[in-house]
Amino acid sequence: MTLPRGERVEVWMSGTEGLALPDEIARLISGIVAGKQLVPSAPLSDEPGAKRLRETILEQRHELLRHEPGVRLGVDPENLHKHRVAARRTRAYLRSASRYVDADWRRSLSAPLAELGAATGPVRDLDVLIAQVHEELDSLDSRDRAGGGLVLASLELERERARLPLFQTLVGDEYRALLGRLRLPPRLATGVESIPLGRIAQKEFARLAIKVARLGRRPDDTALHGLRITLKRARYAAELSAPAGKRGRQLLADATSLQDLLGEYQDAVVAEQRLRSATVVDRPTEAAFVAGRLAERQRGRRARVTQRLPAAWKRLRRSGARLG
Secondary structure, rough: EEEEOEEEEEOOOOOOOOOOOOOHHHHHHHHHHHOOOOOOOOOOOOOOHHHHHHHHHHHHHHHHHOOOOOOOOOOOOOHHHHHHHHHHHHHHHHOOOOOEHHHHHHHHHHHHHHHHHHHHHHHHHHHHHHHHHHHHHHHOHHHHHHHHHHHHHHHHHHHHHHHHHHHHOOOOHHHHHHHOOOOOOOOOOOOOOOOHHHHHHHHHHHHHHHHHOOOOOOHHHHHHHHHHHHHHHHHHHHHHHHHOOOHHHHHHHHHHHHHHHHHHHHHHHHHHHHHHHHHHHOHHHHHHHHHHHHHHHHHHHHHHHHHHHHHHHHHHHHHHHHOO
């Protein structure tokens, strides 16, 4: 059995001559195809906005199903990343169209999507941090690598613990029902005949512009995190409206670029919090953590001085040449 990210699951169950699925593979498959809840379906709408919303939600459902087996196995972290992005996009699309769709229908999707996000978030944060720590360990002095290995082991243990509630969510009835509901067409609100996706995208970008104007010159971590959330909503609203042409593609590319920068900043904020919680357990370890931060600043100070040395030497050499 080959999964979308290339993972292979090979199991042989003796006594069946290969004619029956091994239990491990059967559980992976049954978690995706079995136990779907039957719910009433709303009539299909040919209105472009409703049709586009239906198609994009189905695309995200496909991504959830496509990467779920890999999320369960936990071998390639990119499966969880793509699974999480699909859920986040779906929530954003529902929020963008919230004024135009039935409130009960939207809540039946938004609530379990929020629970799914709460289950995937801690594991994703640790995946990102562990990858960063792996990269940084190679740059540490030999005397620091043993301590770095202890930090890495602590983070990996924390990730294993976080995977348990994630797995329980994926095998739970609520998640299976969510996948069933995502197959259904959007249920429009009473009296609504169309979803003006272009107008929705314009309003989201107007909110983003207001947020940026109020940001100030020295925004703190909370303000930048809030900006990132508003930017995501604007970007996904633009995706939903499917802007055409070169300008539309450039808009999405620029929004993605800014979102990546803000995401990197937020990853650094979360990384610091995780590293502190993984290592600081009493006053001595708190002192060691602070000492490490101060030592790193001194390394940065040395690097800045090193960069300035060539220019300083050139100035001195020019001045010395005048002595003759």
